[in-house]
Amino acid sequence: MNTFSCDTTLEARKPSILLVDDSADSLRLLQITLKLKGYNVTVAESGAEALMQITKSPPDLVILDVLMPDMDGYEVTQEIKRNSNIPFIPILLVTGSEKSNVVKGLDAGADEFIRKPVGKDELLARVRALLRLKHSMDEQLLLCQRREDFVTHLTHDLRTPLIAADQCLNLLQRGVFGDTLSAMKESLEHMAQSNQTLLSMVDTLLEVYQYEAGCKTLDFFVVDLWELCQQVVQELMTLAEIKQLTLQAVLAEGIETSAVRIRGDRLELRRLLTNLIGNAIRFTDTGSVKIRLNSTCKGVTIEVEDTGIGMNHAEQLHLFERFRQGKHQRRGNGLGLYLSRQIITAHQGIILVSSITGQGSIFTVYLPGQTACC
Structure with a gap:
């Protein structure tokens, strides 16, 4: 940039x-x-x-x-x-x-x-028009630079007190400052969860802005998607167990783990899987969340299927827009799926959704790359 x-x-x-x-x-x-x-x-x-x-x-x-x-x-x-x-x-x-x-x-x-x-008049008219274009472009660049500085400083200034609050709440919950009254424990837990949500929102906002500003740097290496998916599933298993959901990742029939290795940014792909699987758990009350990995000579397919609340066609049309939330009453900031699409686009892939209200959703991610089947 x-x-x-x-x-x-x-x-x-x-x-x-x-x-x-x-x-x-x-x-x-x-x-x-x-x-x-x-x-x-x-x-x-x-x-x-x-x-x-x-x-x-x-x-x-x-x-x-x-x-x-x-x-x-x-x-x-x-x-x-x-x-x-x-x-x-x-x-x-x-x-x-x-x-x-x-x-x-x-x-x-x-x-x-x-x-x-x-002609003199024509030349001067074109010069004036092009200099107006130059001025307009310079002004846009200046605004982008100021916005970048603002977002960077804002997120930094927000994270500092949130991290301090998170550490303090953690100490209170552990009883470092003395025994915590039973009546306070539930309130402290809610405060800690809300604080973590705010931290996550701030981090997501910064990630989104870096993609939009074109200043996001990705490091591409060979990533074992099966291993990465298993790790994310283990991390989110507690959330699924609380809701008594079945959470599992599977490979398509006949596919070896070596076939789902691609070149990509491991951290960003981890963020992508966490967003998609976490969303599926959040919007599913009964049943299961299943992640399927498949491979073709064109790349890897990741399907995240749930038996959750689903969504209608109108909601699906605007699902990946920034700050867009469905008509549900569930917690979310409207940035997770938007950021997910940014990550997928940066990997030259695409994401599609198929959903029926009350029956669940399937998010399908296509990531290009040479795989073992070739």
């Missing part, structure tokens, strides 16, 4: 424009026209020189001739757009040839296209 500062906006200073053309006469004419309007103008006589200047000091706008020796305007445009270290710069391609391909230029990443001879 680019992290260029946008504190100095285009409206507060003279915009800078880089002219790139191998024709000295064309450069001189454009330079005079733009300087008379108060723009800061620099020039480059080749694509290579332009790229060096842009890397060193990115301008607010590049006006680029298409037909140049060694590196044409299309190639320069592609190089600019390909370099993630360069901030957003609008590009205006200029050509004197009828054979120049507008579609090719736009596909390369150019934002506008203009033909020679360039």
Whole structure:
């Protein structure tokens, strides 16, 4: 993610424009026209020189001739757009040839296209439009940076007192400060559970934001999904036993454990399984929750099936949206399934749901990757 500062906006200073053309006469004419309007103008006589200047000091706008020796305007445009270290710069391609391909230029990443001879009024109008685009993009980046700082600091500031409260409640429950009255034990337990819920919500909020901001880093290694699934099931078994539910993970018939190994981020896949299985337990009062793992030459399939309350078609349509909760009265923050889909998308997979009200649900996750069956 680019992290260029946008504190100095285009409206507060003279915009800078880089002219790139191998024709000295064309450069001189454009330079005079733009300087008379108060723009800061620099020039480059080749694509290579332009790229060096842009890397060193990115301008607010590049006006680029298409037909140049060694590196044409299309190639320069592609190089600019390909370099993630360069901030957003609008590009205006200029050509004197009828054979120049507008579609090719736009596909390369150019934002506008203009033909020679360039009319003064048309040129200035396009420059103004592209600089407005630049200003808008810079403002959006600045807002994203501020939002990222806000969310990061907010979650940190929230977690600190919640962790302290959690530790204090734990000490009280253990009687470190003296015997706890029987009448207080149930209240302390509810307080501890509520505090854990808040901590989980804060952590989930931060994870969701990192995905949305594009700053989430995943570490891909070979992950044994069968082993991981067994671990998650063991961790959640107590919750299922409290509700007298059957909780089990099974492999599809004829599938070996080696066939459900894929490349992925183990921590995120663990979070995914915990979300899906935990949800199934939460929304199931009687019956069972079953996790089935299968393998094909295209990847691995994970099915989480429950005999819970289910949901209607309208609820299913919006199930994976952020802060979307069903019409049930069960505890949840509306972020778990949204985050799950973010994790699956980051692994190039998909998630589907099939459900009938009162009969349960099946969440099916497809994760691509070469498996043993191939």
